[in-house]
Structure formats: structure tokens, C-alpha cells
């Protein structure tokens with residue numbers, strides 16, 4: 190008996206027992222639907238996360254003191270003079286900013302706010318991909334002259350200035366007056382929270398106020414491929430200049446990789462759960478197929494009496510269970526995709542159904558059909574024709 | 582020689598005591614013979630038929646069918662013999678109940694690997710041959726017992742088997758349907774078919790040319806029938822089914838001496854007539 194004929198017979202069987210077939214495959218339907226939905230949502234979220242990170246720039250890196258291996262966890266690990274040396278010795282660095290940070294009161298005409306006051310270099314606007322809404326970011330001249338100019342995040346400006354125009358007006362940081370020269374546009378964050386409320390001032394001005402202290406260096410390499418090399422060179426130069434100090438580095442690329450790793454682990458966990466549910470579904474299919482084989486003993490006897498070989502019967506029942514599982518898989522897929530889009534309407538990102546997810550789900554349901562159909566099909570194939578015919 | 586059985590025995594040892602269903606059976610059936618098997622209930626007739634039909638394996642002895650020693654065959658070989666060498670007709674019909682006559686008749690061809698178009702063609706021809714041309718797409722529950730058994734016969738002969746085996750094919754049928762079935766068998770036999778048939782009824786056995794008798798699992802008698810009854814003549818005597826005899830003359834006109842008119846027509850005519858009268 191050829192394959193097409195077997196599939197036809199199997200479909201006739203499914204059609205003859207619609208409700209039972211549906212209930213049989215319910216486990217598969219739910220399992221596949223869950224996998225498809227979760228993977229679609231996960232993939233969608235990951236895609237959004239990745240584009241967000243791409244926006245930040247994959248050739249950005251940060252150097253900070255490695256406190257783990259050091260007895261004395263105090264003391265300045267960076268010097269301002271490092272900046273020029275690094276720019277000279279590591280030509281792959283295109284931009285470099287020395288970042289310091291402290292919490293302080295920022296007072297405007299309307300209100301005051303206790304927030305992060307960041308002392309940074311002029312390159313910071315580039316390395317942190319700041320978009321100016323109004324005015325400008327401070328220049329390297331502003332920095333070297335330790336000008337008392339400030340750039341505010343839009344949210345901060347709104348809060349302390351109210352309706353007054355901030356650019357061109359004064360704020361006091363701590364007790365020092367600063368001239369506001371620019372506003373940083375609100376980033377559109379996917380996470381919806383953690384809206385930035387920072388004041389940025391030139392590094393020298395910051396050090397004059399809070400002390401000679403640098404938290405980290407933030408840089409940009411010529412290309413994504415050069416990031417690792419650039420970071421390594423930077424660390425080497427720094428360690429030569431500051432004997433006994435150790436530095437750690439991290440690139441956006443690494444952050445993305447670890448984010449990827451996390452989503453990978455999540456997928457694995459979901460996969461395991463899905464595997465269990467599909468396993469249970471498979472047991473259900475096997476159970477019903479065993480019942481079906483018993484019910485159709487006479488049919489098996491007739492077929493054997495007419496010349497069906499063991500192989501023919503085996504294939505017939507295997508195909509029947511595969512057809513059942515694939516039908517379940519298709520229904521599950523439809524439900525899963527539908528569910529994912531429904532959830533997507535509520536959540537912010539759109540789900541991503543890749544063709545390989547569908548393919549894997551399809552292959553998986555077929556595999557379940559084969560694996561769990563094997564026992565019933567084998568039972569059917571091994572029946573003795575005369576015994577089978579005697580049964581009613 | 583079509584069937585050659587020597588020292589065949591079948592012992593069932595499933596129960597508490599082993600049951601000797603057949604012992605020391607020696608039997609030869611020539612090609613083209615029409616044999617009936619008789620004997621009291623439990624004498625081993627069905628057991629013999631199942632062995633001849635390769636549905637079961639003997640405990641000992643040898644069985645050659647059309648030159649093939651069956652005991653040397655494995656499972657697949659037995660299936661193949663059942664498929665192309667044997668046409669089996671059961672007392673309880675054994676059609677697939679949810680499947681049309683056409684598809685039922687196609688089944689043996691399915692396992693013989695015959696392609697779809699040829700299957701349809703041959704199934705149609707076989708159903709025409711048993712007078713069911715107009716019932717091709719009926720399911721068993723839409724057919725009378727006699728018609729169902731005719732579908733089963735069509736199925737049995739569709740692969741042109743070497744031998745037709747029938748275990749009480751008329752056992753569940755009324756006299757008229759039984760005669761119709763016998764008419765088909767006689768027609769097939771005239772065409773050269775080898776047929777072995779089990780029956781309880783002398784009326785049926787007397788249609789065949791040789792009767793063998795069983796008792797307690799042994800072949801006890803083997804007799805020749807001098808003048809086998811002709812089913813077609815019996816049908817004429819019975820008249821057109823359960824109706825009165827108004828059409829008797831027309832029917833007898835149709836039923837001309839055997840061999841001259843293909844039987845097919847006579848049976849289908851009878852059927853058509855019964856349909857008309859209802």
C-alpha cells in the first residue's frame with residue numbers, strides 16, 4: 190500500500206471520529222500552542238532589545254577599576270592625564286570620556302531635584318548616543334576651561350524649570366551656578382521606566398566641586414570588530430601607568446552577548462516545559478491509539494486476510510498517529526500565533542514567528558506521532574489474522 | 582494439482598486440555614474442481630479452511646498450494662499468498678463497514694500494489710460480474726445480506742486468485758440469496774476457478790461436484806456428485822424473489838442453458854426485477 194493511500198485511510202479514520210480525534214490531540218495542541226506563543230513573544234522581545242542595543246552602538250566600551258583583586262579598594266585609579274596618553278597610544282579609540290558621578294541638588298526657578306550630577310568629557314554625547322533636543326552639548330574647550338555650563342535631561346528640565354525656558358538660564362548645582370546650554374531629548378525606552386534625570390557638566394568643573402575622582406572611562410572604537418582589541422590595549426596602557434591597579438572592561442557587544450545568552454537559557458527552560466507537555470500529549474495519543482487498535486481488531490484481521498503484511502498495518506497506524514499529531518500541531522500553531530498576537534496587543538512589542546519555529550513545531554508533532562504511535566502500530570501489526578477475525 | 586495436503590494436523594493447546602481440531606488429513610484438489618466440505622459442528626471444517634487460506638499454521642503436516650510449500654513461508658510470504666493466490670469468503674462477510682463496496686473490493690489490490698486507476702477499473706468489473714453494477718458506492722449497511730456476500734465474492738476474485746475458499750458463505754443467507762451465491766460460484770467454476778466451500782446444507786453441497794466429509798477432525802468420506810444441481814435452474818423454480826410469479830415467463834426466457842449466456846446478466850436481471858417489483 191502506498192503512502193498516499195495510507196494517508197487517505199488515516200484521514201478517513203480521523204474524520205469518522207472527529208471529537209475523539211480532537212480530544213486525543215488536545216495535549217499536542219496545547220503544547221505546540223504554548224511553545225509557539227512563548228517563543229514568538231520571546232523572539233519579539235529579543236529583537237526589540239537587540240535593536241535598542243544596536244542603537245546604543247556595538248563599538249562602545251567601558252573601562253572601570255577591577256575592585257575584586259585589590260586589597261586597597263580606595264584611591265584614584267584614573268588620572269586626567271590618562272586621557273591624552275590613551276588617545277595617543279591606542280589609535281583605534283575614536284572617542285573617550287572620563288565619567289564621574291555624584292548625587293546632588295539641582296535647583297531651578299521652579300523646583301529643585303536631588304539627582305545624578307555627571308562630570309563627563311565632551312565625547313560623552315557621542316559615546317552615550319545622546320540626542321540634543323535644544324541647544325548643544327559642551328565642547329572640549331568648555332571642558333578644558335572648566336566652564337560652568339550644564340546640559341540637562343529633558344525630564345529634569347521640565348521638573349525644575351516648569352514653563353520657563355531652561356536654555357540660557359541658570360541652575361545651581363549644589364551651591365554653584367551653572368548656565369544651561371542644552372537639553373537632552375527623552376530616549377524612547379522600550380522598558381518604559383528609568384527615564385533619565387541627569388545633569389551633565391564638564392569633568393573639570395565637576396572635579397573642582399566634588400574632588401579629583403573618575404569612576405570610569407567610556408570609549409568608542411573605530412569598529413565593532415576592533416572593540417575587544419581596543420579594550421585590551423587600553424587596559425594594558427592603564428596598568429602600565431598605574432602599577433598595582435587592575436582594570437576590567439566591558440563592551441556593548443559583550444552585554445548583547447550575555448543578553449543573548451539569557452534569552453537562550455530562557456528558551457531552553459521553555460523548551461523543557463514544552464517538551465514535558467508534548468510528552469504528556471504524546472502519551473495521550475498513544476493511549477487513544479491503543480484503544481483504536483483494540484477497537485479495530487476486526488478491521489486489522491480483514492486487512493491481513495486480504496494480504497496486508499505486518500509492514501502495511503504498521504505503516505497504516507503509524508501514519509494515522511502522525512496525521513493526528515500533525516493536525517494537532519497545525520491547530521496548536523494557529524492558536525499559538527493567535528495568542529502571541531493577542532498578547533502583543535497588550536505588551537509593547539510585536540511577536541516574531543520565524544519560519545523555523547513553525548518548522549520545528551511541525552517536525553516535533555510528526556516525531557511525537559511516530560514515537561508514540563510506534564507501540565500501538567506494532568501491536569496492530571503483530572496481530573494474528575485468525576485471532577483478529579474471531580474478535581468482534 | 583492445486584491443493585495437496587498430507588498428514589495435516591492442528592492441535593489447539595490454548596485451553597486446559599489440548600484440542601485436536603484436525604488429524605491425519607490427506608487431501609488433493611485438482612485445478613478447476615468445485616469441492617464442498619461437510620461435517621457436524623466442531624468437526625474441524627473451519628480449521629481446515631483457515632489452514633488452506635494461510636490464515637493459520639498447522640501443527641504438523643504439509644500443505645502445497647499451486648506448487649508452493651506453505652510451511653516454508655514466513656509472515657510476509659504468507660501475506661503474499663493470501664493476497665494473490667487465495668480468495669476467501671467468510672460466513673459473516675467481513676467487509677469494512679464504513680467503506681463502500683467499491684473500496685472494499687479494492688482492498689486486496691491495494692496490498693498487491695496495483696495503481697489507483699486499474700483498481701477502480703477492476704473493482705467495477707468484479708462488481709458487475711456479481712451483478713452489483715448499480716451498488717458500487719453503497720456501504721455494507723445499505724445492502725442486503727446476499728448483496729454484501731456478493732461484494733465479498735467480488736473482493737475475493739478481484740486479484741484473480743488460484744483458489745476460492747468459502748467457509749459457509751450461504752450460512753447467514755436465505756434460500757434465494759444462497760442460490761444466487763451458488764450461481765455465481767458455479768459460473769466462476771465453469772470459467773475455470775478452483776473452489777472449496779464449507780456448508781452444513783445438502784442443498785448447497787449438491788451444487789458442487791465433490792463432497793468431502795469430516796468427523797472429529799478426520800476426513801471420513803470423499804464422494805463425487807453425479808449431477809450437480811444448477812443454481813440458475815433453482816432460481817427459476819423459486820421465481821422472482823418474494824413476489825408472485827407474474828414475471829416467471831420472462832425470467833425463464835433469460836435463463837438459457839448454462840454456459841451460453843454469461844451468468845452475470847441473469848443475476849443482475851433478477852435483481853433489477855426484484856427492485857422493480859418493490
Ligand SMILES: Nc1ncnc2c1ncn2[C@@H]1O[C@H](COP(=O)(O)OP(=O)(O)OP(=O)(O)O)[C@@H](O)[C@H]1O
Pocket residue numbers: 593594595596600601602620621622623624625626627628629
Ligand atoms: N482457537 C481455538 N482454540 C481452541 N480450540 C479451538 C479453536 N478453534 C477451534 N477450536 C476447536 O477445534 C475444533 C474444530 O473447530 P472448527 O471451528 O474447525 O469446527 P467447524 O467444523 O468449523 O464447526 P462449525 O460447523 O460449528 O463451524 C472444535 O472442537 C473447536 O472447539
Ligand SMILES: [Mg+2]
Pocket residue numbers: 626627628748
Ligand atoms: Mg466453522
